[in-house]
Amino acid sequence: MYQKPKGTRDYYPEEKEVFNRIADSFRQSAKKYGFREVEAPAIETMDLLTAKQGDEIKSQIFILEKKGDEEFGLRPDITVPVTRMFIQKQFELPRPVKWFYITRMWRYERPQQGRLREFYQFGTEIYGPATPEADAEMISLAIDSLCSLGLKKKDFVVKINNRVLLQSLIEGIGIEKSSMDNVFRIIDKKAKISVEEFDIELGKIIDPAKIKEIKGILAIRSLSKIKKDTPGLENLQKVMDALKARKDFIELDLSTARGLAYYTGTVFEIFDRKGEFRSIAGGGRYDGLVQLLGSQKTPACGFGLGFATLTLLLEEKKLLPKINLGVExxxxxxxxxxxxxxxxxxxxxxxxxxxxxxxxxxxxxxxxxxxxxxxxxxxxxxxxxxxxxxxxxxxxxxxxxxxxxxxxxxxxx
Structure with missing residues (x-):
């Protein structure tokens, strides 16, 4: 008997209807903020898919058998393909451009709870504004999307940081800029690996004597503990000020680094309060991506919300939609x-x-x-x-x- 491929899931009628209800809820939340729905192709050129991606993501791409001159792969991330879409019509589009999507992605990685090789993601991208208010709107929409499904502040937390701020603090203890992407990648995994593994991985790329100082930086829980002239601090403070109405959901966490290499400013991740599941959502600012893909520099930010982990949390909270597919x-x-x-x-x-x-x-x-x-x-x-x-x-x-x-x-x- 044939079985489904490892790391994928089948959606039987009731499960598909649960997905549809959750997707419709996200769709309604996004439209309330003025976002418009888009869809990108499942396949893109490998040149595009590997542009400004970290080594880990590159290794996870499903590469299609080469048929002609170009090499194609299944998208492991949606931000790059959607940014390519924006570039193709950028001169026709009024700013800000606010798009959302509900779509599939593919990553060749080890399947585990909340992580599949083929998975759905809900997300948004904003092109044009460089303001802290744009970052705050992105985070507000993520919070509102979860609340619309019945989740409350006791159920999840938004951990927020700024890559410029984190880089400034790490450079301040003598870490070279050339090591920064790898340092961020390891910091991003901190909550998922043991203390010993964290120390060993960092020790491979920086002076082991600096590890204690990095841990001290990551332990900071208040912006008031950071020197006022530190790059990135003022911007993060403005984002947090703009989120005051949702302050009960927000928590400063300098270990929130996001693994993708294209983030340039605000970054955030959303977790369940108990810490039982993987990240529910994450995103941030990527002001250099449009330029990196061959166009003029354009400020941008966005986030993605994973359906697999969200479903686990809703199930644990007994908030999954009640389904009856029976006919009238x-x-x-x-x-x-x-x-x-x-x-x-x-x-x-x-x-x-x-x-x-x-x-x-x-x-x-x-x-x-x-x-x-x-x-x-x-x-x-x-x-x-x-x-x-x-x-x-x-x-x-x-x-x-x-x-x-x-x-x-x-x-x-």
Missing amino acids: YYVAPASEKAIKKAAEIAEKLRKKGSVEIDLMDRGLGKQLDYANKTGAKNVVIIGDDELKKKIVKIKDMKTGREKKVSLSKFLKQ
């Missing part, structure tokens, strides 16, 4: 003569709502059993007696009550 009416012909009339009834009822009819030539008992198992709300029964009297029998599947109604009156309801 199941039309059950109780005799061979009634089949044609049952089909006519079903056709007319479909103008009002969802309707299903027997396709397997089953007896009435088995039809009722099927209607019950699939969650049908009502069963419309028509047999020889009903045909003669021009009536139908309606059974409410929740209460079990039955009533006889004139066929013409029923269809006019």
Whole structure:
């Protein structure tokens, strides 16, 4: 028997409907902020996919078999493809450009709880504004999207930082700028690895004597502890000031570095308060990406929210949408003569709502059993007696009550 590929998941009807409900909730939240939905191709050129990506992401790309001169891969990240879309039409688009997406990505990595090789992500990108208010709006939307699903401040926390600030502090203890991407990559993994592993990995790229000083920097929990003229500090303070209405969700965390190499300013990640799951969402500012992809420098920021981890959290909090895919009416012909009339009834009822009819030539008992198992709300029964009297029998599947109604009156309801 064939099995699904490792690191993927099947969405059966109820699971797909849960996804659709969550996606619709995010879609509504994004539209309230004035974002517009876009979609990028699943495949892009390898030149684009590897532009300004960290080594870890490059190693995770599913590369397609080369058929011609160009080499293609499945996108491991959506920000770069969407930025390519922006560049192609940038001179036609009024600023700010505010886009959102609900789409799939692929990464060849070890599958684990909340991490798949094929996964859905909800996210946004803003092109044009360099203001702290744009960063704050991005974070506010992420918070509101989670709250719209029933989550509260006791359920999740937004950990916020600024890459310029973190780099300034680390350079201040004598770490070379050339090592910074690798240092950020290791800092970003700090919560996922042991203290010993963290020390060993950092010790491979910097003077081990500096590790204690880096840990001291990462332990800072208040901006007031940092020298006022430190680059990045003022910007982060302004972002946090703009988020005062949501301050109960926000926490300064200088170990929030984000692993992708293109981030240039504000960065943030969202975690469940108990720390049981992987990051739910993350993003930040990437002012150099548009220029790096061959266009003029354009400020930009965005975030992505992972469906897999979000679903685990909603399940743990008993907040997953309640699903009943049952049709409004199941039309059950109780005799061979009634089949044609049952089909006519079903056709007319479909103008009002969802309707299903027997396709397997089953007896009435088995039809009722099927209607019950699939969650049908009502069963419309028509047999020889009903045909003669021009009536139908309606059974409410929740209460079990039955009533006889004139066929013409029923269809006019």
